[in-house]
Amino acid sequence: MRAMVYRGPYKVAVEEKDIPSVEHPNDAIVRVTLGAICGSDLHLYHGLIPDTRVGTTFGHEFIGVVEEVGPSVQNLKVGDRVMVPFNVYCGSCYFCARGLYSNCHNVNPNATAIGGIYGYSHSCGGYDGGQSEFVRVPFADVGPSLIPDWMSDEDAVLLTDALPTGYFGAQLGDISEGDTVIVLGAGPVGLFAAASPWLMGAGRVIVVDHLDYRLAKAREFAHAETYNFAEHRDIILELKKATDYLGADVVIDAVGAEADGSFLQHVAGAKLKLQGGSPIALNWALAAVRKGGTVSVLGAYGPAPTGIKFGDAMNKGLTIRANQCPVKRQWPRLFEHLRNGYLRPSELVTHRIPLEHIAEGYHLFSGKLDGIIKPLVVPGAS
Amino acid sequence: MPYTADTRRQPPSRDELRNRIPGWGADLDPADRPSVPREKHEPTGAHWDFPERQPENTPRERSLEHKFLTPVFGTTAPLHGFSGAIRRFAYRRYSEGQTPHWLLLLAGDRVDAWESHLRSLATGRPDNPVTQTGILAEPGHRPLSSRFGRNRADLKHAWMDPVMVGGPWAAAAVLAWVGARKLLTSPSRR
Ligand SMILES: [Zn+2]
Ligand SMILES: [Zn+2]
Numbered sequence: 259m260r261a262m263v264y265r266g267p268y269k270v271a272v273e274e275k276d277i278p279s280v281e282h283p284n285d286a287i288v289r290v291t292l293g294a295i296c297g298s299d300l301h302l303y304h305g306l307i308p309d310t311r312v313g314t315t316f317g318h319e320f321i322g323v324v325e326e327v328g329p330s331v332q333n334l335k336v337g338d339r340v341m342v343p344f345n346v347y348c349g350s351c352y353f354c355a356r357g358l359y360s361n362c363h364n365v366n367p368n369a370t371a372i373g374g375i376y377g378y379s380h381s382c383g384g385y386d387g388g389q390s391e392f393v394r395v396p397f398a399d400v401g402p403s404l405i406p407d408w409m410s411d412e413d414a415v416l417l418t419d420a421l422p423t424g425y426f427g428a429q430l431g432d433i434s435e436g437d438t439v440i441v442l443g444a445g446p447v448g449l450f451a452a453a454s455p456w457l458m459g460a461g462r463v464i465v466v467d468h469l470d471y472r473l474a475k476a477r478e479f480a481h482a483e484t485y486n487f488a489e490h491r492d493i494i495l496e497l498k499k500a501t502d503y504l505g506a507d508v509v510i511d512a513v514g515a516e517a518d519g520s521f522l523q524h525v526a527g528a529k530l531k532l533q534g535g536s537p538i539a540l541n542w543a544l545a546a547v548r549k550g551g552t553v554s555v556l557g558a559y560g561p562a563p564t565g566i567k568f569g570d571a572m573n574k575g576l577t578i579r580a581n582q583c584p585v586k587r588q589w590p591r592l593f594e595h596l597r598n599g600y601l602r603p604s605e606l607v608t609h610r611i612p613l614e615h616i617a618e619g620y621h622l623f624s625g626k627l628d629g630i631i632k633p634l635v636v637p638g639a640s
Numbered sequence: 641m642p643y644t645a646d647t648r649r650q651p652p653s654r655d656e657l658r659n660r661i662p663g664w665g666a667d668l669d670p671a672d673r674p675s676v677p678r679e680k681h682e683p684t685g686a687h688w689d690f691p692e693r694q695p696e697n698t699p700r701e702r703s704l705e706h707k708f709l710t711p712v713f714g715t716t717a718p719l720h721g722f723s724g725a726i727r728r729f730a731y732r733r734y735s736e737g738q739t740p741h742w743l744l745l746l747a748g749d750r751v752d753a754w755e756s757h758l759r760s761l762a763t764g765r766p767d768n769p770v771t772q773t774g775i776l777a778e779p780g781h782r783p784l785s786s787r788f789g790r791n792r793a794d795l796k797h798a799w800m801d802p803v804m805v806g807g808p809w810a811a812a813a814v815l816a817w818v819g820a821r822k823l824l825t826s827p828s829r830r
Binding site for chain 1: 641643647648649650651652657660661662663664665666667668670672673674675676678679680681682684685686687688689690691692694695700701702703705706709710711712713714715716717723727731736742745746748749750752753754755756757760767768769771772773774775776777778781782783786787790791792793794798801804805
């Protein structure tokens with residue numbers, strides 16, 4: 259089969275690989291019909307996530323058709339059209355029993371601090387991902403769901419990570435009616451995180467980024483006020499002025515380890531890989547939130563030390579909430595919001611890239627060229 | 641406005657928000673939010689208390705903070721070579737709580753990339769920095785107008801990317817050239 263293969267920082271290829279086989283009785287093999295590149299794949303691509311091995315296939319956002327099932331699979335059959343959450347999880351451990359699917363204890367031998375994620379380094383379990391023609395899906399009776407007939411493929415693939423993660427981030431913010439919410443980052447997850455607070459009764463949503471075309475999307479898609487931090491000498495001060503010198507009730511960090519905004523910190527963290535990434539976005543979140551407010555962290559950070567201004571978090575009495583999204587818990591409610599037309603995820607798709615050209619897709623997405631917001635990956639096309 | 645108890649400006653009315661934003665307030669009741677409360681048991685489809693164990697066909701490294709090898713695990717890219725030795729040491733010697741664990745894993749990643757580049761030279765399909773970096777996508781995707789005149793914060797360090805990616809290749813080429821020259825010229829000197 260054809261599959262994207264990591265060849266080292268900033269380098270990927272498409273190579274011939276063996277079709278994955280059933281390695282556990284509850285495995286399924288899924289033929290991928292549509293995949294995506296995620297902003298967090300860029301952390302892998304740039305070599306920031308520890309134990310990212312040459313030869314692995316990325317891709318934790320994909321949908322497909324069941325090609326083969328293991329002997330203990332009861333809920334899926336060959337030919338089913340399925341959407342697969344980015345989480346690999348067992349459904350039965352201490353954490354899964356409490357709905358914390360992204361924190362499963364039975365699927366990632368390499369680390370206890372994180373669960374399993376398709377195509378996201380050995381730090382997340384060493385699973386190959388869906389930027390390929392076929393993928394092994396463990397616990398087929400637990401993770402995948404049938405794609406409803408009324409749902410488009412593009413909406414379905416955005417429901418495997420980006421939309422539920424943004425929606426979950428707004429929930430972590432514990433939003434009350436009338437709240438002012440600041441979202442840092444206008445990538446796909448940030449845009450979904452900015453559209454979601456309205457559902458929970460927010461009174462204002464403010465999005466901060468430095469890419470003008472994405473801020474335009476934030477105004478149109480998420481009905482948000484926007485700030486381009488590159489146009490202000492001190493963005494925190496601007497945000498304070500905009501929030502009556504109090505700060506926002508809730509700040510959502512949808513940026514993570516590769517934040518821009520401070521040249522030195524970006525270069526030390528993201529380019530030279532000296533820290534667990536750059537702490538800029540998280541520090542801005544701690545600064546822009548009001549005393550007693552809540553910071554919700556969706557951005558991915560590496561495990562190595564970062565320079566976090568934690569003293570402010572204590573002195574301001576903040577609540578900091580963070581997690582990888584337990585995707586499947588979000589689906590029933592999100593399906594309703596899609597049917598009602600409240601959320602229209604596929605509006606963020608800008609590029610559809612054939613798998614054979616995925617190196618170019620990574621380059622465009624990494625360089626933020628050509629107005630790119632969300633690139634999908636199409637196997638078999640050329 | 642002075643700092644009083646109601647210093648915060650009032651948000652727009654419910655009606656105004658509902659008119660402007662489709663779905664405003666649909667999840668106003670926290671009970672409608674799927675991850676509230678955070679911990680909640682729901683049926684998952686699992687029909688086991690503990691999953692069957694996936695066979696361990698090649699020795700599988702694991703975190704010291706795990707009591708045992710998890711019943712299911714990924715099998716892509718098993719440890720090998722010098723990078724494999726570094727990574728194996730990181731897993732065997734240090735728990736996740738210790739910084740050397742992660743720094744060694746990052747070091748293993750850098751070594752892995754170089755090992756793989758060198759190994760690829762011995763195959764029929766050596767690494768190709770031109771196709772693999774995707775720079776062929778530049779023409780046709782607005783390389784100039786996407787980058788310039790737009791106040792992008794990342795332009796200040798974007799010049800470092802080609803240096804970081806191409807630098808080691810250029811250095812290797814220079815070293816090879818110098819080495820080859822030495823080799824060719826040394827007999828005549830004697
Ligand atoms: Zn993702
Ligand atoms: Zn579990």
